[in-house]
Amino acid sequence: MFKKTVLATVVAGLAMASINAHSAGLYGMKPKVGPNAPLGYIVHDPYGNAPLTALVTLNNHKISDVTVTVHADDKDGVPITYDVGDMRLYSEGGVPIFGLYPDFNNTFTVSYSEGGEKKSAEYRFYAPDVDVGINQNQWAKAPTAEVHHVDPEFKDRLYFVNFTTATTKEAKLTHNNVTAQGAFNWDGTPAFLIYDTAGDIRWFMNPHTTHDPSHFEKAGYAMGMNVTAEGNMAWVQGQGWKEMTLMGRMISEHSLPGDFIDASHEGMPIENGNYLLRVAKKDYKRRDGKIVNTIRDHIIEVDARGELVDFWDLNEILDPMRDAALLSLDAGAVCLNIDVDKAGHQATAEDIHEAPYGDIHGVETGRNWVHVNSVDYDPEDDSIILSSRHQSAVFKITRDKKVKWILGAPRGWKGELADKVLTPVDKRGKKLNCDDARCYDTDFDYSWTSHTAYKVDEKGTLTVFDNGDGRYLEQPTFPTDKYSRAVEYKIDEDKMTVQQVWEYGKDELGYEGYSPVTSIVKYQADKDSVMTHFASAGLFGVGGGYGNLKMDETTGKVKSIITEHRYGETKPAVRIDIDSHRLFATGYRAQVIRPSEMMQ
Structure with a gap:
């Protein structure tokens, strides 16, 4: 036995x-679970779109109340700590790790609850270096940040920034279709990055997986990133728009509705769950019978499935023949059209009336007469708010396609539109001494070639980035007299008046902050603050005027200036300068990123 x-x-x-x-x-x-790892194995960049992310898989563990800390790389670095929602764990398939340092063996800690017990685990993980493409006129792998000042309570800030340039390898549309109409020939490798307040890059989007220059639907500049209510990143890109998680998981990719083309500048998620996109219209029949592709003059509303809900044709709503602002522009910097040879020159009336049809600033449908570069939505009256660079104005337009008000200089508006121009007043409501282009004996000024206009629900105001080109509908004697500013207005829609309540940049930065194109100013409710991005400062060489432009560390380097102010103050709580890495690589926009809100 x-x-x-x-x-x-x-x-x-x-x-x-x-x-x-x-x-x-x-x-x-x-893959096997590593030694001393209580959860599962680690996946680097699980979706292939965000190389400074990782995923700690769960290996059948049921955990909750997760907090992640990516530790600072040294004593001067900034740790990133965020909470992860329980459902997000299942959505991502593990614990999402965001904010790894590039080309560094990172340390991060995952704290969580399991079986009624609090647990914690520390991991080491190497992340690759930054790669946002290579250009022939390039001196660094990515834009570099210089931190001037950060108040302690703002140290946890993370700033998203994107840059707009084309690479010689990938921008096939630009090189092969140089005379193409509209924005179709505008193509470039996306440069989406997130910086911490120590100036370190903590996230970037893989431009080689999110952009395809050989595909009509996937080429184009990536622009107008906004954070959705669900905490995802949404942006427009050429002939469509995308939505992606901070971890790089592509939620959706949509083509534009069939009658529309050339999405750029703005992809705004709004309160009803839909999106507002700034686009153009193909095969547009004008009143004279000519067929053209329009330029940056249509707004469409689409739902989350990509179906068209509504559209605004600004050729019918506004006046495409108004030339007051167009005649005052610096011909060297017309947003995407940066032409150094024309810097400091103005277009003539013949230029803007007789220019070829296409993406050229000029009057009449089929030219870049309005150049809308931001869109916002006001649910209180179901209206949209538009910033127009080439009309140097901000508009509010109702659902029934009527102009509610115009914030801008009165010159050149006719008929019913002239009656919609707001009247500037002081804080007591007294009318200011103004002519058709400027106001006197006051700090009030209109915004000129503005680049964003967003309502501030908490304050009942409107923030605008005043780029400042064509100020007072003229060019100054000296280019160095130009300046840009962040400005806040209070509008009384019943009295049709506007009051200026705050500004920054005119006296504080002057020509150093002058950004002829792009940029943004936006209120931040979490810290009761205002974030401003002077995105193209130094485009023509700060302090040097025009003329001697070349690729070097001074005249060729565009500087983005990010500031954040406590509400109502003019001394910045944060100032970070970001120097470009390529010749004339202009910053486009910045946003504050809050990972705890984006990981729920």
Whole structure:
């Protein structure tokens, strides 16, 4: 009996050893959980779109109340700490790790609850270096940040920034279709990055997976990123728009509705769950019978499935023949059209009336007469708010396609539109001394070639980035007299008046902050603050005027200036300068990123 039992045990042991050996063979190269790791294995950049992310898989663990801390790289670095929603764990398939340092062996801690017990685990993980493409006129791998000042309570800030340039390798549309109409020939490798307040890059989007220059639907500049109510990143890109998680998981990719083309500048998620996109219209029949592709003059509303809900044709709503602002522009910097040879020159009336049709600033449908560069939505009266660079004005337009008000200089508006121009007043409501282009003996000024206009629900105001080109509908004697500013207005829609309540940049930065194109100013409710991005400062060489432009560390380097102010103050709580990495690589926009809100 004893011998049988021993024999049975030996046979069973041999069988188990055989099974284990066979299982090891089946396991092959599948990832294994590392030593001293209580959860699962780690996946680098799980979706291929965000190289400074990772995923700690769960290996069948059921955890909750997760907090992640990516530790600082040194004593001057900034740790990133955020909470992860329980459902987000299942959506991502593990614990999402955001904010790894590039080309560095990172340390991060995952704290969580399991089985009623609080647990914590520390991990080490190397992340690759930054790669946002290479250009022939490039001196650094990515834009570099210089931190001037950060108040302690703003140290946890993360700033998203994107840049707009084309690369010689990938911008096939630009190179092969140089005379193409509209924005179709505008294509470039996306440069989406997130910086911390130590000036370190903590996230970037893989431009080689999110952009395809050989595909009509996937080419184009990536612009107008906004954060959705669900905490995802949404932006427009050429002939469509995308939505992606901070971890790089592509939620959706949509083509534009069939009658529309050339999305750029703004992809705004709004309160009803839909999106407002700034686009153009193809094969547009004008009143004179000519067929053209329009330029940056249509707003469409689409739902989350990509279906068209409504559209605004600004050729019918506004006046495409108004030339007051167009005649005052610096011809060297017309947003995407940066032409150094024309810097400091103005277009003539003949230029803007007789220019070829296409993406050229000029009057009449089929030219870049309005150049809308931001869109906002006001649910209180179901209206949209538009910033127009080439009309140097901000508009509010109702659902029934009527102009409610115009914030801008009165010159050149006719008929019913002239009656919609707001009257500037002081804080007591007294009318200011103004002519058709400027106001006197006051700090009030209109916004000129503005680049964003967003309502501030908490304050009942409107913030606008005043780029400042064509100020007072003229060019100054000296280019160095130009300046840009962040400005806040209070509008009384019943009295049709506007009051200026705050500004920054005119006296504080002057020509150093002058940004002829792009930029943004936006209120931040979480810290009761205002974030401003002077995105193209130094485009023509700060302090040097025009003329001697070349690729070097001074005149060729565009500087983005990010500031954040406590509400109502003019001394910045944050100032970070970001120097471009390529010749004339202009910053486009910045946003404050809050990972705890985006990981729920």
